[in-house]
Amino acid sequence: MVAAMVDLSGVRTTASQSAQSKGRGSVAVSLQSLAPIAPIALIFVIAAVAIPGFASGPNLIAVVQASAITGIAAIGAAAITIVGKFVSLAIEQQAVTAAYVFTAVLSIGQPVAVAVAATLIVAVIIGAVQGYLVARGLNPIVTTLAFGSALFGAVVLLSNNRTITLRHNPLAWLGGGTSWGVPNQAVVFVILLAIGTVFLSHTRLGRQIVLCGANPKAAELIGIPISRLVIIAYISAALASALVGMLVVGQVSQASSNMFDGLTIDVVAAILVGGIAIQGGEGQLWRAGVGALILTMLSNIMLLLGLDAGVRLLLKGGLAAAVLLAMTVMRRRSR
């Protein structure tokens, strides 16, 4: 009796109605999750029809390749977004640091394993420090901004403002090589995206990271160690940046201070254009990769059209804004 009454108060729908509404709900959900795909598909189709050379295999591989670096960094940085700490503004600086540490260790004659280990250890430290500060309650945007600034200054100072060029590049195969015609960078990107996606939905750590972003207060009350998760998220972002740093060193055999100019903005744009809820708590990591792809595709199309740099930037900003607005409106409708 009482149970029925509760249903009256809360549900107020008959079974068939609720099934119907559930069906509608799931349609809305899938529409929502497809939202970032829609612009990609649209752009892709239009471009393939209208622009000669766009739909060619080499060009598409070039697009994936060009989005790989941004994408890999975005996968790591997305952990910060998902755990509810917005984005890191120190991605560029972390990548530069990694590039310098890696080349420096290699150029003093250490084996590649040592260089990789050193780079990753430095990344873990960098990530842990930032994560600790943010977990203490400092504003994540400003903390990473300040930390990045100090980090960059320190690296440039320590490197004595020099470019380090490798005579022998042990990571050339990874940074520049191809497997079955696909650039290895792109392979790494896709593998990481898959790993990350599975990680978030199929591990305790991943699921708790998502919950922590969804509502940190509730997460804390049920005993989820949110500080630790925040630190882990920052470490993973730093590790992804470090990987990006090493991959690019593998590709170009050198470390220079301005080699990642603009990466941070690209990564932030990729995360947001992909549609990862910026408030956190939405565990769809693949969106970060999709975002990177959309952005690269946009610039690729404009490049194929032979547009001038100014026009290209203008369109890039405008289109990104349009995608963003369309997605925001769609998401609100589906709620």
Add this chain to the structure above:
Amino acid sequence: MNQSSITAQNATRRIVKRSRRYLLSLSILALAAGPAWAADLPLSGGGKEIVVLMPSRSNAYLAQWIRGAEASAKEDDYKLTVIENNFDQTEQDSQTEQRIALPHQPAAYIWWPADARAGIASLRRLSRTGVPVFQANQAVQPAAKKYVKAYAGVDDFFNGQIAGQNAEAARAAFVAAGNKLSSPGGNLVILKFIPGYSAGDDRERGFMDATKGKPFHVIATEYGGFDNASGYKAMSQLIPRIRGQGIDFVYGMSDGPVTGAVQALEEAGLKPGKNVYLVSATCIADISAIKSAKEFATGVQAAGLEGWFAVNVVARYFAHGDKILPGTYIAPATVDARPQFTEPPSEVNIIPNPPVVVGTNAADAPKVLANFKLWGQTFVDHCVY
């Protein structure tokens, strides 16, 4: 030695000869114009201060420039103060205001505008202090000529011309190697620096000027940044679009983007140094492409040398009693030792920018580089920092 490399060497010799002649005549002109004080003047500045207002040395080229300038200041007994901005004109303007306002003014200012050709009002205010102002690295705008005593540094137009000559040599070698040009002039891709960066425009003009006799067919002009990674990114996205037309030559504004382009071309299955020739006229940091002869030719635009030269021009200005000669002076590209600069500086003082043509034979390339010398220093000394 196969046929193609001999042709390449001939072409090289021709270029070197031609540019030597050009430089020689210019320097003779300059010498003739000035009074002939042949005596070795001591350039002692007596510890006076030279203030350099320039963008940040977090960029390796600028850092090397400062090292050269500091060496030069030490030789001539000047105290060098570098005030850096973060590639930001507003910051440079405030720094200028601040420095101008101080009671102790330096002996000279060296002005390297943050934003190419910008900051004209700050330059004017610098010149009003009465302290001589010398501009470095970025060519003096016509409107700003009256505020600047002299210019010392690279000439981007000249650099473009050298690149043009390199490209012509590459074309000759390309044909001689039995490759077929995709168009009468040969298809060319230009990788410029970044949008709005005027050095890129000047170099492009210089290149066009040097090749106007038999112009290349430019199939794409793309921004390839300053470093390998940017060059790679630009080229790899460009290739699918233009490949069908045939890519014969790539002109990169410096070796950074060229090295990236080499990578991108190789990944696309093209063979730099075989069926596509790449040239530049500025070596920077990474010499792997030129060393493996995947890049056909480059030029030595040495950051350290430029910095040394800029301070030297200032020192000579004072040593000669504040004298400036009219016209342009291009410093000779002497091989074994730095030339004796005994004459007063000219209005425009350009550092040498000798071409380095290694051709297409990877085995010979290191030798060519090893044999190269400018002002007594090797290719590596100038280009690796």
Add this chain to the structure above:
Amino acid sequence: MMLEILELSKSYGAVAALSGVSFSAERGKVTALLGENGAGKSTLVKILSGLVVPTEGKIALDGHIIDTSTPDRASKSGVAVVQQEISVLPNLSITENFMLTAPSALLRRAKAASACRAYLDRLGLGDVDVGRPTGSLSVGERQLVEIARMLAQDAQVLVLDEPTAALGDRDIALVHQAVRRLAAEGKVVLYITHRLNELEEICEQAVVLRNGQVADRFATADTSIARVIYAMVGRELNELYPAVGNRAEPDGSSASNLVLTGLRTAGLLGSVDLDLKPGEIVATAGQIGSGFVEPLRAVAGVTAMTAGTMRLQGKAYSPRNHRERCSAGVAYCSADRQLDGFFPDRPVWETMSAPALAASGLWGSANGQRLRRSTDRLADRMTISLAYRDRAVRALSGGNAQKVSIGKWLSNDPQLLLVEEPTRGVDVGARAEVYRVIRSLADQGLSVLFASTDLDEVLGFGERVMIFHNRRQVETLPASALTRDKLATWITHGSCNG
């Protein structure tokens, strides 16, 4: 002279939140607006405040149709709403909050300060500094500021949406006083409440909504509570509070679950003692600020214990954080469960399974399907409808959301449940459900310690009552030994002979 609601309807897509609601409310009287969550009250309030535009229908004041299409126009038409969720801006001072709703574009702080002073005095907040940010006031004080601000607007129609839901007795009396004065001034007062005893105390007439329609109207003077409940839930509600079941204790002196001895915290002036048996439900009662939530928070590890000992199932226990508390098998629900009780944008089952997930540690795999299935049993026990388990918690009604936020703890098999205000924001029907569920859990051996300002709840649902006054535990009595009046005397005077 009255406010008339004329055939008001509002639908969201296919769902009708209001359908053809008509009633009138006279000036000079307090009209209660009753109904369960989801009955359409809040939609009506939103329409009146201009936040929602009705699909059909009109609102008339004194015979003239008024415009409430935007919040701005609504307030210009003379309608002022005290929202259920307090709308005083926490980052602004009291004066600034007043100035926000003032008509002038230029601020005159000194004048505004003295003006709002007068209104605050009328509500008994005379000793509060008007320059203080309202965020630093207590919830009750904020509610009064809110009402004061409304008074200052010189509104003709005043809508109060559960103004006393979060208040203690002293504050409630203040609010009632204020409401009576407003009515006496000849205003239309619409008073929404879940506290049925408020009906007789201050309301003259009542309108009951059910399923978006008017279910009943009556004068409160000649109405029984039973009729009210019948009108609200559509059926009679026999037992709000479930009876204590057959506790499975072999002998009367079963081992204690929680023992507090000489417990003190920074928020208490005296020490607290308690011996909580398995299966027992104990209430702490007191006015806001009397320290009655302190023992819960100390056991929960939210506030630090400064002296005394806590023993959980015979073992010394002093949690430094929520993790340690959870692993000791203690569940805690704060009063503001809208804020920290669940994950609003995630599906219900994720909230339900979260404590178990957290308890399983960070390392290892987690199968979503299995987690989802594991919550079915809990959801059944909490009687959460099947259709809702995959939906976002946000989409649930208040009562169901409360069940989720309490029920999630079952995934963790706790020994002890600490709940602040177990039924805050829960309507009558769902409230019985929450009691029933907690009772049945207790009957299976769970100990429950809850803090409440609702005296009926304390007496009806608690087996024993810890009474707090002036930040001291003054007495612990079996609920059966108390009456509502006695308890009220205890908590207001700290003794039984007021």
Add this chain to the structure above:
Amino acid sequence: MSRLDKGLGLRLGLSILLIVICAIEVDGFATMATLASIVENVALIGLLAAGLMLTMVAGQLDAAVASVAAVSAIIALLLGPYSLVLGIVVALVVAGLYGCGIGWIIARTGVSSLVLTVCMLIGLRGLALILVPQSPAVLADGLLWVSDGLVARVGPTTVLGIIGLVLILALGLGMRCTRLGLSLYAVGGNLERARGSGVNTTKVYMVAFAGSAMLAATAGILAALRSGSASGTGLDSFLLDGVTAAVVGGVSLEGGRGSIINVLLGSLIVRIIAAAAALLGMQSSVESIATGCILLAMLLLDDALGTRRGMKTAARWRVLGRPLRT
């Protein structure tokens, strides 16, 4: 009140400490000329920070200020040959209209302002490059007196400094003494509650973003006039400078808090470091380490003093889109 005082005291103390250290350690720091230059730059950066503060107080963030400043400066200088005054007016009007539009979109769609304005940052930079693709727009010789006029010394500052400070203080007065100003804080404190209190939130957002854009435009135009040129790639650092000054000035990114005096002190702290670095001929990498550390220290100190505590739960990062609870 006491919380405000603590933040103010902290910043005042730090400024004085820095000034004393620099006066002792840095040759040429303790001169009127250096002071004038510092004040001038405080005014310039303060304009940006004050604009950012408008949006930050309203719980949003306008990340496009640098590009807005660049485009406005270019418009003003391109129109300079016809009439500089006209150019400036047109630039300001364009910036204002742009800001209104952005504010309207954000209010209506609930889109994350940070993301939208990052898009604008990119797009408007493109516009700047379209307007002046190669050589920058320069101030004609005949107009260089404007530039000199701006840096002419007036007591402890310059004409530019006075213009900037007057505008900033006027803004501060406006925020304190008008209902609109109060509404900004209200919206930043809690959007829904502000709406419930009868605040027209759309209007508030439009005002905030229009104000931010116009202040950025003013700063951009002043900077361009001072340097006599405006290029397509110029004024890039404005965003970072402005945000740094605002954050050192204690403006909370959570919204609802921030005061002009603190922002001015924040700008002062940042500029003292910059001035000392310039006078010492310090490497820019050292300067960026110093700036980063000061920022971190500021955050930690604020945190320790509790000036940022207390309201974290109330307002949740509206800059990132709709709040958690709608």
